[in-house]
Amino acid sequence: MNSAPHAAELKVLVTRDHIRERVAELAAQITRDYAGQSVVLVGVLKGAAIFLSDLARQIQLDTTFDFISVSSYGGGKQSSGEVRLYKDVDQSMSDKNIILVEDILDTGLTIQFLRRLFLNRAPRSLKIAALLDKKCRRTAPVDGDYVGFVIPDEFVVGYGLDYNERYRNLPDVCILPPGQI
Ligand code: PRP
Secondary structure, three states, rough: OOOOHHHHHHEEEHHHHHHHHHHHHHHHHHHHHHHOOOOEEEEOOOOHHHHHHHHHHHHHHHOEHHHEEHHHHHHOOOOOOOOEEEEEOOOOOOOOOOEEEEEOOOOOOHHHHHHHHHHHHOOEEEEEEEEEEOHHHHHOOOOOOOOEEOOOOOOEEEOOOOOOOOOOOOOEEEEEHHHOO
């Protein structure tokens, strides 16, 4: 175990109650936008797993989900700027309403890579859902269609987000102080 702080010592940025309310609003919006249609949620492992599972249970549509695994960060804090595909989806994306589900948009490089990849698969539609958006960090020209919270440039953990694989299970989104990274 390293010297990173105990979860209880971290400052909360977005509470579990605000997350629950906002996820319900996003799900209601998705339910309205795709009324009468089905959607495929594609979660980007690992960070989006918790957001996807909460979102999926609130969407009142014929919904399936799948997962893709890419990495841009390795184990540390800074993006390497390079996106690698580790695991692809298990089903055809052709003529489907795809919603890529991310925990966070940072530089946008990951979602830009995934948008291009999925647009080449002839979906009926393609949209992006992200719980958090660090808009001030964006270098790639991409935006989310369903965004939970625009947040400042802090290193955040919890609700799926990690630091060296820790803290993903925290129910709130918390700030890891710069001295601890
Ligand atoms: C994080 C996050 C996004 C990506 C966002 O993934 O889940 O996929 O970085 O950063 P970007 O906008 O700068 O590309 P990470 O590679 O840390 O993997 P993880 O989800 O397994 O933690």
